[in-house]
Amino acid sequence: MTAPVFCHRGKSRPMKAPRIRAVDMTRKIRDRHARRLAGKTLAEVIAFYRAAGEAAVEDARRRSKPRRRRAG
Numbered sequence: 001m002t003a004p005v006f007c008h009r010g011k012s013r014p015m016k017a018p019r020i021r022a023v024d025m026t027r028k029i030r031d032r033h034a035r036r037l038a039g040k041t042l043a044e045v046i047a048f049y050r051a052a053g054e055a056a057v058e059d060a061r062r063r064s065k066p067r068r069r070r071a072g
Helices: 022-037 043-062
Strands: none
Touching: 022 043
């Protein structure tokens, strides 16, 4: 285990939050979807997004289940 990093007068350094580039991330997702859906029919596009939505709902449902507390 490593010791905490200290700077001036024994104070620990504040944590830096990772930089999130939301616009770049959104563009990458949009471009990936555009490549996957190129040449698909409207029904296939709707089915793609419907399946993705159902998977996201299921993932959120699974993550939000109450967790049992450990004894002790």
